[in-house]
Amino acid sequence: MIIRVFKLLRSGFVGQALEQLCNVLRVLLGVLIAVLAIPVGMQVIARYTGLIPVYLWTEELATFIFVWAVMIGAMIAVWDGSHFDVRVIPDAKRPLLVLLQDGFVLVMILAFALIFAWYGIEYAKFGYIQNSVMMRANMLVTYISVPIAGVIWILFAGYRLYEAILKYKNRAVDAA
Secondary structure, three states, X not given: OHHXXXXXXXXXXXXXXXXXXXXXXXXXXXXHHHHHHHHHHHHHHHHHOOOOOOOOHHHHHHHHHHHHHHHHXXXXXXXXXXXXXXXXXXXXOOHHHHHHHHHHHHHHHHHHHHHHHHXXXXXXXXXXXXXXXXXXXXXXXXXXXXXXXXXXXXXXXXXXXXXXXXXXXXXXXXXX
């Protein structure tokens, strides 16, 4: 089983598939941000002009969309390596130290991703038994973003860790 996984990784298929997944997430994020402008625009027009009545459901819808936009943005950031990380020591110059620095960050992302994926399932089950006040929508719609993000982070960070190790090995072979 593990040998098959490594063969898939070496073939480049997994990297291409994850890149395509990230591209789909980018498009979805763009659509969500565009759709988010509608309820937010309605709220602004209703509150400051009085041209339309105040619809309370727009606030809930904006919150739902915003939660998904944040989670999808975080997924993309893990793939791009543009997530927030704090460097408490200077950037390493030697390949092994670069691997250790980057590897540590990716292992921490994996640890948090596992927590999000594992406990996110219980969180989503909790959301399943609730409905929103105004829209009467099942809260699973929002709560399910947590375990989905955890699983995507595991895939993205795991692949980036694999690439970091491969990059280190290739440098070691080139140096020899």
